[in-house]
Amino acid sequence: MPVWLREFRWRQTPAAVYLSLPLRGVRVTSANIFCTDQYLKVSVPPFLFEAILYAPIDDTNSTAKIGNGIIFFTLYKKDMAMWDSLTLPNANKEKLQYLRENAVLKAHEKAKEETEAKKVTKQEHKKYALEATMKLEEAERKRIEDLKEKERQNVTKELELWRKEQKDTEKQKRVQKEEELYQEAEQLKEKKKEKMNNAGIPNEGTSKTRLKPTKGCGSYSMFSESLKEEWLPAPRSAATIKINFTPRVFPTALRESYVAEEEEWLRKQAEARRTINADLSELEDLKEEEKNPDWLKDKGNKMFATGNYLAAVNAYNLAVRLNSKLPLLYLNRAACHLKLRNLHKAIEDSSKALELLTPPVPDNENARVKAYVRRGTAFCQLELYTEGLQDYEAALKINPKNKTVEKDAEKIRHLIQGTTQDS
């Protein structure tokens, strides 16, 4: 049960009510005071003071001063009138209850409103701050732009001035030139007059001198020009300088080449040279040089050149046994087989050579053309003309400028057309 505080003193003016409430021995804070427009409560446990006011007051403006054991209330009346008493006289319990609840509700609403108002102000503050920073940045940017504009305008002005100067100087020069020319003309005329006076001139002479003025007038500009030309040196005597370009392994420029493929081709070549099929048991009785595939290849070529095709084939066979990855061996062996009319073997060897000649790069163009041509010839000699034509066309695709290949391809085409007509 709280202790009701009943000792209070109050006085009033028409506008306000002053209430002093002694509260000894306890600390009072603003949280303990609850006030609405017609209800006032101070609750500091265990003390309790409550008053239902006679008339409504303006609770937002009313104040409470807390100090030395006394709370001093200044309540501003809503209506200017004198109150008979501080509290309502006939307050029964229900009314009290109702009033209390009302008061509480009102207080709640008020609190809500206040928080919302606070939120709104906070938002506005934020907005304001943002706008302020934006303005600052804009100002900065504008400043820089203005500087640039100023520069531009300065330079434009200077340009205009300079252009005018140019025009003026040009005009001046022109005027000057004209004056000079006029003066020169005058001088020439005077000179001629002098000559005419000095010389005792026969008739022919006078005609000559009379011709001179017309020539003179037209030629003063020529005079100045020819003087200038003598001043320049004669054109150089023609000469040629021959130059070489930096060599490259592949004929195309670095950025045009298919670098990846070319690298692969180079690698394959290097590998091919290195692999030597070690079948040494059989080959122990061979001489050192006979174990070298290149040497054997050269031998084979020589024998081919002399017409000893079987011996050439033998040489190539041995070379292949030693190193099966050199495409040129197969290529040359195919040529030998063609000459020996071992056509199937020729086809086999050309095919093997073509296999080894991948990837197709400009470097192994010639080899590939030869392989196709040899295989094509073999096919034709076997009367498989369509396959032969295919190979010839492949060869032409690589090297379109080869005339013999073109002619042969034409011949084959005619043959094919001829046989189809017959049948």
Next chain:
Amino acid sequence: MSAAGLERPQVVAHVQQALHYTLFDCKWVPRSARLLCLGSAARGTGVLQLHELRGGRLVLLREIEKAKPIKCGTFGATSLQQRYLATGDFGGNLNIWNLEAPEIPVYSVKGHKEIINSIDGVGGLGIGEGAPEIVTGSRDGTVKVWDPRQKDTPVANMEPVQGESKRDCWTVAFGNAYNQEERVVCAGYDNGDIKLFDLKTMSLRWETNIKNGVCSVEFDRKDVNMNKLVATSLEGKFHVFDMRTQHPTKGFASVSEKAQKSTIWQVRHLPQNRDIFMTTGGAGSLHLWKYEYPAQRSKKDSEGAEMGVAGSVSLLQNVTLSTQPISSLDWSPDKKGLCVCGAFDQTVRVLIVTKLNKV
């Protein structure tokens, strides 16, 4: 940071003009505020346009159409009174035009079998001494020097040896024209070769290879004892060679700089200050560089032969103006800092570079 930035030379875009043809070259007409644009129209004919810079705009004065597209042009070999333009076109023809009467060329020769990629002139405009000469470099691998007073045959011809596969010549430049006899031609090729030909002795004086195709070469001054040579190439690299000291085996000393990831199309030195040059890039950017000389320009190597020492290059400013390559650039010889550049987006831009006095 910004304070230091504002103290550096600024590149200000003064005027921009869209054109209706592909622009290959743009040049200032000497002693005037007029500029010339050379290019190729959509229907495969050549276009010459003369513009004048008035106020803040470019005003078109004349438009001339020719049979073949025009690739390059120069005023370098004419006198100041005549101001004839020498052009090289896609058909390999070298023509010299009088712009007052452009119907018939003053000089014409079918100099090359293929397109003339680059042209340069020396001996005119009151700069330098000696005979006026024009050099052209072409896709057929030859470099030819012409004298406008000699018809039909070049006065010097630099061609590949018989049987050698030809490489495109992409750029040519004159240099070392400090007296009446001395002349030097530098040519850059698409395989990275740079060759220096001496026209007095008619021989190859020096050659080197910078691995990537050479897009542009220029001496810092044509009319002095050769001082510096800048060569730009594909893949964003350029080399500055110090040409005062030639070592018997090592040639000229150089410093190289990788500026941007794209091709450097052109290099042009400022006529008023030979240590400042501008490079144009394939990404539409312009870089302004300054060359600083080393403390000693030459030193002796182990055998006692003189060897050059290259200095260093510092970037003063860079700016991106376009998305397409800027293929041509020309400084005005009359106004310091005024330049015109043409890009493949069919626009010509007049730029002003400020604060060059304070560099």
